[in-house]
Amino acid sequence: GENVEQHPSTLSVQEGDSAVIKCTYSDSASNYFPWYKQELGKGPQLIIDIRSNVGEKKDQRIAVTLNKTAKHFSLHITETQPEDSAVYFCAASRGAALIFGKGTTLSVSS
Amino acid sequence: DAGVIQSPRHEVTEMGQEVTLRCKPISGHDYLFWYRQTMMRGLELLIYFNNNVPIDDSGMPEDRFSAKMPNASFSTLKIQPSEPRDSAVYFCASIRGGSGEAFFGQGTRLTVV
Numbered sequence: 001g002e003n004v005e006q007h008p009s010t011l012s013v014q015e016g017d018s019a020v021i022k023c024t025y026s027d028s029a030s031n032y033f034p035w036y037k038q039e040l041g042k043g044p045q046l047i048i049d050i051r052s053n054v055g056e057k058k059d060q061r062i063a064v065t066l067n068k069t070a071k072h073f074s075l076h077i078t079e080t081q082p083e084d085s086a087v088y089f090c091a092a093s094r095g096a097a098l099i100f101g102k103g104t105t106l107s108v109s110s
Numbered sequence: 111d112a113g114v115i116q117s118p119r120h121e122v123t124e125m126g127q128e129v130t131l132r133c134k135p136i137s138g139h140d141y142l143f144w145y146r147q148t149m150m151r152g153l154e155l156l157i158y159f160n161n162n163v164p165i166d167d168s169g170m171p172e173d174r175f176s177a178k179m180p181n182a183s184f185s186t187l188k189i190q191p192s193e194p195r196d197s198a199v200y201f202c203a204s205i206r207g208g209s210g211e212a213f214f215g216q217g218t219r220l221t222v223v
Contacts (some may be wrong), residue, residue: 001168031209032209034212036214041216042217043114043201043203043214043215043217044153044201045214046211046212049211089153093209095165095166095208096158096160096208096209097158097166098212099155100145100152100155101152102151102152103152
């Protein structure tokens with residue numbers, strides 16, 4: 001079955017710096033790779049996603065890259081702000097379901 | 111739409127008791143998922159339904175766990191009997207179609223003492 005590894009588990013940056021979170025997946029049949037942000041006491045919310053026919057996607061300060069050959073994908077956040085502090089999850093599709101990485105706790109200090 | 115609605119938000123129960131968690135998906139969504147979140151294991155997929163039919167329950171940890179979806183607007187996850195190691199946050203999520211954004215509920219924090 002699908003296995004998703006996510007690194008790092010914690011990440012601390014200064015406001016204005018960039019943050020990068022990396023994930024690898026095992027199932028070559030996976031074709032959908034979303035990223036979710038979870039704030040304290042809430043459910044995860046989609047922030048950006050990418051499909052297997054695209055190598056890169058950008059939305060304002062957030063970008064995702066996908067390398068299908070290597071089976072890895074990354075989230076890039078530029079010009080980080082304190083409100084970016086949260087837990088971020090990557091996921092890979094397994095059929096209609098999503099298999100999640102274990103999450104990265106991002107702390108942005110001002 | 112009010113989003114995915116879960117109840118209760120918090121549940122504290124004694125070991126051995128039956129626990130029932132409830133979920134109302136977004137109207138029009140035909141897939142419903144149950145996830146469990148713990149610090150150690152992250153977000154684990156327990157089971158999911160398509161058009162009220164269970165498709166994959168390979169993530170259900172033990173026979174003590176069961177899930178039903180009697181209609182398109184309601185699902186339950188039951189644990190009987192509950193054990194302290196079941197303590198976690200349980201999330202329900204729904205999507206429309208076979209691929210796309212999954213919308214999560216606020217979760218139910220279960221504590222078994």
